[in-house]
Amino acid sequence: MIGAVELARIACGGFFLTGLLTGVWKYRHIMASAEAQAPVYVDICHRAALMYAFACLLLAEFARLSDWAAAVNLVGVALPVVFFAAAVASYAAHGVLQDTDNQLRRPHRLGARTVHGDAMNIFILALAAGEIGGFLLLFTGYLHALR
Numbered sequence: 001m002i003g004a005v006e007l008a009r010i011a012c013g014g015f016f017l018t019g020l021l022t023g024v025w026k027y028r029h030i031m032a033s034a035e036a037q038a039p040v041y042v043d044i045c046h047r048a049a050l051m052y053a054f055a056c057l058l059l060a061e062f063a064r065l066s067d068w069a070a071a072v073n074l075v076g077v078a079l080p081v082v083f084f085a086a087a088v089a090s091y092a093a094h095g096v097l098q099d100t101d102n103q104l105r106r107p108h109r110l111g112a113r114t115v116h117g118d119a120m121n122i123f124i125l126a127l128a129a130g131e132i133g134g135f136l137l138l139f140t141g142y143l144h145a146l147r
Helices: 004-032 040-065 070-097 117-146
Strands: 108-110 113-115
Touching (some): 004 040, 004 070, 040 070, 040 117, 070 108, 070 117, 108 117, 113 117
Antiparallel strands (some): 108 113
């Protein structure tokens, strides 16, 4: 079974590769644009993937140092990683569709469709709870190990 540290490192590699590949995507848009700019969500997708790669290294280190059980640490890593991936996927979707420059502007658009405001609110609350809660598990495990 894969452990928390390994999951975080694999996610790090996946996000870093995504960041590099979306960098090519971004560069192609910049070169084709009269304003030398990529669409907003192509840029956001590229930057977020790189940022999440390094965030995963932080998760790996706190999981390694945590005093909690392996299963707790795995949950602590998996929650943020799942939501990091969901965020990058949503940015990529908006980048491909070029349907908005602000996914939180009402009405919430996804291509030609709209997303109900309650669904967006639930997703954002779940994202915050998952990312913060997952890290809190790892951080408190580290603090517990210090005693």
